[in-house]
Amino acid sequence: MNNFTWHNPTRIHFGKGQIPALAKELQASKKILVTYGGGSIKANGVYDQVVEALDGLDWIEFGGVEPNPQYDTLMRAVELGRAEQVDFILAVGGGSVLDGSKFIAAAIPFQGNTWDILAKRAPVSAAVPLGSVLTLAATGSESNAGAVISRGEDKLDFQSRLVYPVFSVLDPETTYSLPKRQVANGVVDAYVHVMEQYLTYPSNSMVQDQFAEGILRTLIEIGPGVVDSTDYDLRANYMWAANAALNGYIGLGVPQDWATHMIGHELTAEYGVDHAQSLAIVLPGTLTILKRQKHEKLVQYGKRVWGLSGDEEDIVDAAIAKTRAFFEAVSVKTRLTDYGIDPDEAYLKVSGRLVRHGLLKLGERGTVTPEVAQEILALSA
């Protein structure tokens, strides 16, 4: 196990009917900026619940944060936040709204060109405090310090301890009105988050491995059901599993991969596929191309997560096949052609983008070059 420092400061209010907890959390705020996405929260009652909890507080709102939140949109919120001197941001939505709000929080007090926060990873020395009401379990953004922001050609991330949410409200009932596609995406996203922190090489981190495997088994067990049903317990376990997948805990002291995410980001930026769809396309290829390098953990994964036994090579191949089949089982397609993408073009476009972004040595051992990324994509043509 590698050394680490761990400190997750986010306070979680979990369960049905928890949105009123906002009133106490926000009682000291003087001017709150409520951010949200395309307006689904107005249709499903979440907006009304939030408004009721904010009764008596001074707040303004900024809607229209899109999936893969756009820098230009967010900068309009930054201007609003600066003009109105907001002292708290309440993000109501899924990972895109939360990520976008983290950027808004960091950009409002930023001195200089705010694009540098992403393009140059300029240090963030101050941020407006923020909290969240999560309505789509997937990214773990409600409990971590990272955000991914898009601008034209680019999909870039930044990290800062200052944008950990002060609190997050996780009410599984807020997910009831989600389209099936978004729930399915959430399941796949959470699954791949775990894999990025788990499926690398052995590091003698037994508790972290057990926890990672536990989240994977949970997602496999509930995945198809949670997409098709609004059973409270299924949704609660899905929401808590997605949180555990990327709140930082399972990644402590272990090597991490993230090549699948980096390749996937380029696919999304180029072709507009959903984030989770890009991961479902890329991951099976990553595991296959790197199966020598990841052999020991792939065998462990096959045995412990999929209950496989027998010849190790067979276990590895079956485990990868089962991973792809699981994504398909929750209705997330895993082939480029499923999304109308021309594979031959995609290899070149994606590898070209990786080169332009300087992403030349991805993965836990830096072996995923843009050429290897082409091989990975070729396995999901």
Place this chain on the structure above:
Amino acid sequence: MNNFTWHNPTRIHFGKGQIPALAKELQASKKILVTYGGGSIKANGVYDQVVEALDGLDWIEFGGVEPNPQYDTLMRAVELGRAEQVDFILAVGGGSVLDGSKFIAAAIPFQGNTWDILAKRAPVSAAVPLGSVLTLAATGSESNAGAVISRGEDKLDFQSRLVYPVFSVLDPETTYSLPKRQVANGVVDAYVHVMEQYLTYPSNSMVQDQFAEGILRTLIEIGPGVVDSTDYDLRANYMWAANAALNGYIGLGVPQDWATHMIGHELTAEYGVDHAQSLAIVLPGTLTILKRQKHEKLVQYGKRVWGLSGDEEDIVDAAIAKTRAFFEAVSVKTRLTDYGIDPDEAYLKVSGRLVRHGLLKLGERGTVTPEVAQEILALSA
């Protein structure tokens, strides 16, 4: 899954060579009270490492906190802390030193009779901030808000968010010089902490169950080895497993038992057996007497943790037998007579103590009366 709020504010510095992290953590402190136990830290070099990290800071020390920390001892530290106006407490030791230091932290600013914090659970409205250097992995006290304090006949606990350690340093190498008995106790203590939060009745909390089972499997796998060896990875996994067992995470939203602990506390107070020894005596009986009430989770435990299959009644009995055998395998005896305790006397003494302390309905369903506690102990005569 039940609703919950989760916020663990403790910052963890984990790994070999992490004690120097104290310098930065404590740089703003004006007067630090360093607390420790019987002096083993002076023999194993931990004291010297701490002193070096405190170079340039103003600090005083209070040694001699005993196992099952005694109220009268701790009150001497409280007097010292008040006289010297300490503004930070650094606990260096295991669960007893940490628990004792939490009481010191709460008692220093307490207005009124400090015994009421324990005897009457008087609200704690202020505490001196504290941090820790953990040298014996067992209780999770380095990452939680609870403490158990002894005074004559009584062994009582209190909880306050104000005594969460601000930070804790977990260096597995600090455990190398521990007597085998203490490491074995730590393994059993951590194991039973998990069981108290897991082996109750189903609550549809899949991630929590998976994590609990993962810690148990880890402890089973490393238990005998970690007692006999100072291999770094074994000790690191042991230390991190014990932390995970009682940092609060696996207990979120689930029913909890704690009858074994309450009965065990009385055994320790009456007969002086180590805390973990008392748990090893009580737990097999608790599981057996409550096997109807706990049937579903016992079957799940037998299958997932011990890999058992077949008839459910057989799984339950085998799982309980394997639990007892595991404690014995790490050299923690599980029978009253192993410790020279007269069983017939113990039944009466322990049940009498439970009555005196008003502990009349223990366990996740309140079914463990003092009479049932006698039946439980009778199974470990």
